Amino acid sequence: MSTIVSSGNKGKGVRSDCFVSVEITQNGGVEIILESKVNVMFGNAIKRLTNEILAFFEISNAKITIEDTGALPFVMAARIEAAIKQLVKTEKDFLLPFLPQNNYHTAKDRNRFSRLYLPGNNPSLMINAGIHKPNGIILDLEDAVACDKKYEASFLVRNALRNLDFYGAERMVRINQVPKGLNDLYFIIPHNVNLVLIPKCESADQIHKVNSRIDEIKTKHNITGNVWLMPIVESASGVIKSYQIATSAKNIVAMAIGLEDYTSDLGTKRTSEGIESLFARSQVVNACRAAEIQPIDSVYSDVADMEGLKKNVLQSKALGFDGMGCIHPRQIKVIHENFTPTPDEIEKAKKIVIAFDEATDRGLGVVSLGTKMIDPPIVKRAVRTIEIAVKTGKLNENWKEKQNAC
Amino acid sequence: MPVNFVKNALQRLVPVKVNGVTQVPYRGVGKYKPTGRKYAPKIASCADFPADGNKTVPTLKDALIRAGLSDGMVISTHHHFRNGDLVSIQIFDIAHELGIKNLVWVPSASFECQAVLIKYLEDGTIHHIEGSMNGSLGRFTSQGKMKGTGILRSHGGRYQAIQDGEIKIDIAVIAAPTADAFGNATGDRGPAACGLLGFALADSQYAGKVIVVTDNLVPFPCIPWQIQGNNVDYVVVVAQVGIPEKIVSGTTEITKSPDRLLLAELTSRFCDEAGIIYDGFSFQAGAGGTALSIGIYFAGILRERGMKARWARGGSNKYLVKMLEDGLVEYILDGQTFDLDGVRSMRENNGHVNTSPFTSYNYHGKGNFASMVDVVILGATEVDVNFNANVVTHSDGTLLHGIGGWQNCIFSKCTILPVPLFRDRIPVIRNEVTTICGPGELIDVIVTERGIAINPLRTDLIEKMKNSKLPIKTIQQLKDEAESICGIPEKPKFTGKPVAIVKWVDGTVIDTIWQLAE
Numbered sequence: 009m010s011t012i013v014s015s016g017n018k019g020k021g022v023r024s025d026c027f028v029s030v031e032i033t034q035n036g037g038v039e040i041i042l043e044s045k046v047n048v049m050f051g052n053a054i055k056r057l058t059n060e061i062l063a064f065f066e067i068s069n070a071k072i073t074i075e076d077t078g079a080l081p082f083v084m085a086a087r088i089e090a091a092i093k094q095l096v097k098t099e100k101d102f103l104l105p106f107l108p109q110n111n112y113h114t115a116k117d118r119n120r121f122s123r124l125y126l127p128g129n130n131p132s133l134m135i136n137a138g139i140h141k142p143n144g145i146i147l148d149l150e151d152a153v154a155c156d157k158k159y160e161a162s163f164l165v166r167n168a169l170r171n172l173d174f175y176g177a178e179r180m181v182r183i184n185q186v187p188k189g190l191n192d193l194y195f196i197i198p199h200n201v202n203l204v205l206i207p208k209c210e211s212a213d214q215i216h217k218v219n220s221r222i223d224e225i226k227t228k229h230n231i232t233g234n235v236w237l238m239p240i241v242e243s244a245s246g247v248i249k250s251y252q253i254a255t256s257a258k259n260i261v262a263m264a265i266g267l268e269d270y271t272s273d274l275g276t277k278r279t280s281e282g283i284e285s286l287f288a289r290s291q292v293v294n295a296c297r298a299a300e301i302q303p304i305d306s307v308y309s310d311v312a313d314m315e316g317l318k319k320n321v322l323q324s325k326a327l328g329f330d331g332m333g334c335i336h337p338r339q340i341k342v343i344h345e346n347f348t349p350t351p352d353e354i355e356k357a358k359k360i361v362i363a364f365d366e367a368t369d370r371g372l373g374v375v376s377l378g379t380k381m382i383d384p385p386i387v388k389r390a391v392r393t394i395e396i397a398v399k400t401g402k403l404n405e406n407w408k409e410k411q412n413a414c
Numbered sequence: 415m416p417v418n419f420v421k422n423a424l425q426r427l428v429p430v431k432v433n434g435v436t437q438v439p440y441r442g443v444g445k446y447k448p449t450g451r452k453y454a455p456k457i458a459s460c461a462d463f464p465a466d467g468n469k470t471v472p473t474l475k476d477a478l479i480r481a482g483l484s485d486g487m488v489i490s491t492h493h494h495f496r497n498g499d500l501v502s503i504q505i506f507d508i509a510h511e512l513g514i515k516n517l518v519w520v521p522s523a524s525f526e527c528q529a530v531l532i533k534y535l536e537d538g539t540i541h542h543i544e545g546s547m548n549g550s551l552g553r554f555t556s557q558g559k560m561k562g563t564g565i566l567r568s569h570g571g572r573y574q575a576i577q578d579g580e581i582k583i584d585i586a587v588i589a590a591p592t593a594d595a596f597g598n599a600t601g602d603r604g605p606a607a608c609g610l611l612g613f614a615l616a617d618s619q620y621a622g623k624v625i626v627v628t629d630n631l632v633p634f635p636c637i638p639w640q641i642q643g644n645n646v647d648y649v650v651v652v653a654q655v656g657i658p659e660k661i662v663s664g665t666t667e668i669t670k671s672p673d674r675l676l677l678a679e680l681t682s683r684f685c686d687e688a689g690i691i692y693d694g695f696s697f698q699a700g701a702g703g704t705a706l707s708i709g710i711y712f713a714g715i716l717r718e719r720g721m722k723a724r725w726a727r728g729g730s731n732k733y734l735v736k737m738l739e740d741g742l743v744e745y746i747l748d749g750q751t752f753d754l755d756g757v758r759s760m761r762e763n764n765g766h767v768n769t770s771p772f773t774s775y776n777y778h779g780k781g782n783f784a785s786m787v788d789v790v791i792l793g794a795t796e797v798d799v800n801f802n803a804n805v806v807t808h809s810d811g812t813l814l815h816g817i818g819g820w821q822n823c824i825f826s827k828c829t830i831l832p833v834p835l836f837r838d839r840i841p842v843i844r845n846e847v848t849t850i851c852g853p854g855e856l857i858d859v860i861v862t863e864r865g866i867a868i869n870p871l872r873t874d875l876i877e878k879m880k881n882s883k884l885p886i887k888t889i890q891q892l893k894d895e896a897e898s899i900c901g902i903p904e905k906p907k908f909t910g911k912p913v914a915i916v917k918w919v920d921g922t923v924i925d926t927i928w929q930l931a932e
Contacts, residue, residue: 049903078838
């Protein structure tokens with residue numbers, strides 16, 4: 009009696025996905041039973057892809073059933089491979105050609121105002137994520153994936169990294185908690201992930217473990233580019249050790265706080281005012297600034313409450329955070345609008361930068377604005393404000409010429 | 415008998431004769447000009463009608479028998495009650511009971527609630543449908559199971575065809591939320607209030623016999639008289655004409671989908687940057703979540719700048735009504751009301767005007783106001799690289815929708831179709847559409863979440879948008895992008911048998927819908 013294995017999603021509300029069942033048979037060749045809402049347009053293409061994958065894994069006798077709700081090829085390939093690998097032991101991976109526009113690296117200090125969480129086993133939410141222009145897109149293998157779906161999700165996330173257009177967003181994956189998450193790295197490091205989020209991080213040791221596994225994979229695949237890390241501290245212990253974690257490796261570019269788990273660890277509840285997490289948030293900001301990395305705030309979970317989100321963003325910014333997570337594309341705009349400099353801040357920064365330019369032109373060592381002396385850190389901050397304003401379209405890049413023309 | 419076909423001006427193969435009637439192939443926009451006079455019904459005499467004005471008869475069956483219901487007749491109904499219609503089905507139940515065959519059903523649109531009529535299409539009570547074949551009726555038609563060939567017309571095309579005598583209606587049955595015994599009728603009040611009865615205007619003017627069916631008989635006069643009793647033969651009072659909660663259209667809430675909101679935002683920004691939104695402009699944003707959201711964006715822009723629209727073309731809904739009540743739009747010229755706020759506003763507000771396909775859409779008149787609208791936002795199932803668009807069939811070849819007012823609306827000064835680049839795995843931008851419902855020369859802008867394409871004929875819009883930060887691309891680029899994501903779809907396989915034709919607004923045949931091979 010042979011085993012039937014499956015992978016993927018079906019049922020009410022499922023779109024752009026497929027559910028694949030595979031049974032290895034003894035003879036009779038390959039039998040494909042296809043039930044697809046795009047059968048007329050893509051039935052033959054689906055069968056060609058299925059046959060190609062079966063041949064790749066050297067399977068010549070199988071019964072494969074595909075219930076398709078319009079899955080894109082990379083989704084279907086992930087589903088078929090995840091099913092097959094439950095039956096067949098193999099070192100081979102079936103990979104579609106890497107999308108050339110996904111072949112980019114990200115700078116250590118790039119803007120990370122928003123990072124959009126996407127459940128790693130839900131293709132329909134992935135497909136249009138990039139067009140909403142978050143700074144980062146996180147394919148989540150951890151809490152957003154049910155335990156019995158983790159295995160198939162790793163194939164979907166791998167294929168998404170290769171074949172889903174991220175439209176320039178930083179390509180991030182949240183792995184499972186270390187040590188389980190170390191295995192996830194095999195699915196993502198060879199496929200140009202820009203940044204790995206390490207959840208429930210409590211020690212520098214966890215970071216070291218992640219980095220040594222990354223190095224091992226990079227060596228094996230001859231990869232030279234950087235893979236950035238963003239640990240997430242989500243416990244009392246993590247918060248206390250946040251500085252050690254933040255300074256534990258050179259490729260850590262940011263550290264985030266996860267408030268749902270943190271507040272439950274404290275034995276309290278998360279409130280919209282956030283008094284209960286004030287210490288932790290300040291601690292994380294402080295640790296990050298000391299380590300010269302970006303402090304990133306938790307997500308705001310009420311996706312319908314844009315006013316509440318705005319308040320939350322302004323509070324985060326005031327505490328010193330550089331960005332926060334989001335769980336719905338509608339939150340991106342609010343986060344960007346409110347984390348980026350206000351018109352007042354831009355005006356002030358412009359004056360400081362101009363005063364600095366004039367002082368430099370005149371060879372003065374001291375910058376002053378009116379009767380006030382301007383310290384170097386303030387100039388640095390003003391330059392940064394201007395940079396962000398230009399990058400986010402709030403200020404014309406030729407603002408100095410315009411200023412002079414007036 | 416083999417069917418003869420010719421290629422029309424869009425190079426689409428169309429039958430020369432349909433249901434025994436010779437057709438004119440599509441010749442181009444504004445190219446076909448009919449000669450002759452309008453169709454006219456027989457002259458009636460007051461001597462044949464009761465002087466006290468009481469035209470009531472006991473039942474619909476009585477009315478149909480008195481109207482002379484017999485084999486091969488053309489019977490018309492209307493979709494004012496949408497999916498809550500209770501009258502159309504009764505007509506054919508009665509016809510079936512009387513053993514009548516080969517009727518032609520001319521609904522102004524069909525809805526899923528009428529799918530039960532398939533049994534009468536199967537047993538020969540109904541020969542074919544001229545109107546729209548939605549959902550199950552469309553699938554039935556696509557499978558080649560209808561005895562005759564279906565004819566799809568736009569709302570304006572239906573008026574034109576009745577006026578020109580292409581359709582000679584024998585009996586029109588007008589379901590009315592309120593009427594008097596003389597046959598005056600209105601849609602803006604009564605338990606099944608639906609707003610207006612504009613789609614029945616042509617039928618009341620040109621049909622051989624006109625029956626008004628109501629569940630709310632009021633003493634003469636029924637005011638307003640959207641339908642004039644002077645055109646009506648019989649009045650029937652029934653317990654219920656429509657199910658109120660099914661009368662309002664499905665989509666009356668703005669979308670929460672981030673992808674559709676993005677489409678709405680891109681569309682509004684395009685209109686704004688192209689200078690389409692100005693003090694005194696006019697617009698039409700129909701039903702559907704995306705279109706409603708665009709209306710909200712328009713309202714925001716108008717409010718912020720202290721401007722107002724001179725008029726908006728309805729389908730009205732609570733959002734458009736709010737704009738009227740907030741003074742952001744001076745008039746709603748309404749073709750149908752999509753929710754109860756629309757009905758209330760039409761009843762109470764003099765600026766909320768009921769219109770008919772004659773004033774808004776009829777191509778064989780001395781102008782119509784569809785061409786005066788500054789911007790109209792519509793949908794499509796497919797668009798090709800020449801901007802030709804399809805609204806009736808899906809990419810798998812199945813007929814599933816009617817044309818509605820879509821063909822008429824694309825005569826506006828700027829027609830914008832906000833559509834997703836692909837739905838699941840199905841590209842919306844194609845090399846060739848399955849069915850052409852509207853020629854590309856009338857479609858100006860395609861807005862997708864991944865880019866906006868301006869019709870090369872609109873050099874003015876291209877010029878205006880040349881420094882825009884919006885993602886302006888060519889339609890070819892959009893098509894390539896869709897195919898790079900989805901793959902290149904195969905075309906559906908058809909037999910050589912036409913199952914329906916698509917009429918253009920002037921009565922010519924713009925395309926053919928073919929029987930599915932499987």
